[in-house]
Amino acid sequence: MYLIGLAALPPIQAEEEDTGALQIESTTDELSADIHIAREEGKEAPRSEEDDRKRTRLGIGESVDLLLTGKDSLIGNTQKIKWTILKGENLGELDEEMGNPVKLKLSPYSVQGGKVVVQATTERNTVKEKEFTVVLPEVDIDGHQKVTAQHAKNPKTGERGYDEWNFEAFPTETGCSAKLEITLHPTDVSFHNVEMLETHLKNIPDPLPEMGSEHKPLPIWSNVNNRNVFIDNIGSPKPMSQCKNLPQEWTWVSKFSTSRMSEPLLDVTTQHQRFLFTWSAPNEEGVTIKITKFGRGVQRTAIKTQYYTPKRKPETLTKFL
Numbered sequence: 148m149y150l151i152g153l154a155a156l157p158p159i160q161a162e163e164e165d166t167g168a169l170q171i172e173s174t175t176d177e178l179s180a181d182i183h184i185a186r187e188e189g190k191e192a193p194r195s196e197e198d199d200r201k202r203t204r205l206g207i208g209e210s211v212d213l214l215l216t217g218k219d220s221l222i223g224n225t226q227k228i229k230w231t232i233l234k235g236e237n238l239g240e241l242d243e244e245m246g247n248p249v250k251l252k253l254s255p256y257s258v259q260g261g262k263v264v265v266q267a268t269t270e271r272n273t274v275k276e277k278e279f280t281v282v283l284p285e286v287d288i289d290g291h292q293k294v295t296a297q298h299a300k301n302p303k304t305g306e307r308g309y310d311e312w313n314f315e316a317f318p319t320e321t322g323c324s325a326k327l328e329i330t331l332h333p334t335d336v337s338f339h340n341v342e343m344l345e346t347h348l349k350n351i352p353d354p355l356p357e358m359g360s361e362h363k364p365l366p367i368w369s370n371v372n373n374r375n376v377f378i379d380n381i382g383s384p385k386p387m388s389q390c391k392n393l394p395q396e397w398t399w400v401s402k403f404s405t406s407r408m409s410e411p412l413l414d415v416t417t418q419h420q421r422f423l424f425t426w427s428a429p430n431e432e433g434v435t436i437k438i439t440k441f442g443r444g445v446q447r448t449a450i451k452t453q454y455y456t457p458k459r460k461p462e463t464l465t466k467f468l
Contacts, residue, residue, distance in 0.1 A: 167218035171267055171277040173251075175200045176210040177337035180375035184334060187374060193335075204280045206333075207238075207405075208255030208340030214248040215267045215275060222247075227270040235263035238281050253281055255340045256405070258413045284331040284338055284405065287416045294403075294416050296441035298467050299326035299378065308467035312382065314447060318463040319455050321390055323436050323447035324382025325467060329403075331375040331415070342368035343377045344406035348417070351398040358389055358424060362399035368406045379403075381440050383422060387451065390434045394425040437468075444468035 178199050185192040205211065215228055225247040232241060238261060239253035251265060263279045285293035298307040309326045331338050345364040369377040399420045404411035420440040427433035432454040437446040447465045
């Protein structure tokens with residue numbers, strides 16, 4: 148019988164010991180936009196849902212459940228745990244001051260980010276703190292656009308490019324439209340509870356050309372979905388009878404802000420929506436419209452009734468730019 152020397156034995160890996168020390172565990176109500184964007188695109192998410200909900204980096208408007216854990220001898224009566232916001236009281240509030248768990252609710256109306264430090268105090272006066280970083284939607288800086296845009300998906304085909312007014316059914320009617328999905332950044336947090344509002348700033352040129360009209364954005368806010376996306380509509384339904392003395396072009400300048408009940412709060416981005424109406428051919432047999440905004444656009448050609456035949460219909464197809 149042979150004995151193996153102790154030195155030859157592999158070292159025993161000690162399991163991590165749960166010391167029972169106090170910890171504040173946090174679980175976000177919302178997954179970050181990154182997770183939902185990955186699902187939408189059929190890609191692998193940058194982290195698991197479980198890890199994502201443990202985030203301490205949060206967007207304005209998020210809520211997170213807080214739970215004090217540890218040895219019973221350290222915690223005592225859980226209903227006598229007192230919760231306090233030590234720093235960042237202006238960024239959110241606790242739904243309860245006593246108990247376990249409690250919920251930290253961040254305001255979607257904040258105009259500045261920062262740190263939030265939450266403290267739990269047990270009946271035995273032992274304390275534990277946890278820090279969160281609260282971020283805002285990134286704002287334009289020195290002309291650098293901090294949002295991204297793509298065409299919305301057509302609900303019938305699943306392809307990007309959505310014309311809600313369906314001008315294709317009316318080849319002799321002038322007009323085009325598109326829905327744009329505007330993504331707020333950063334996407335490693337959620338802005339699902341934030342409201343976005345568009346307000347008009349100015350027209351270029353001033354005065355507008357004959358066909359130009361004053362911009363009248365919707366007076367109500369747009370909701371942000373779980374991908375940090377809100378919808379912006381672009382389009383123009385000008386009657387063919389108005390399309391004369393072409394080409395004509397003009398621009399609306401508008402800003403998008405977070406809002407509270409349609410009152411603008413934090414300005415996020417300024418955008419130019421450009422319109423161009425031109426004849427589609429030298430003999431003026433049709434009108435081409437091009438509208439651009441957020442670096443995206445839509446273009447469509449309509450044919451005057453006297454020139455229309457079924458063979459000409461393909462020329463009216465909308466192009467998403």
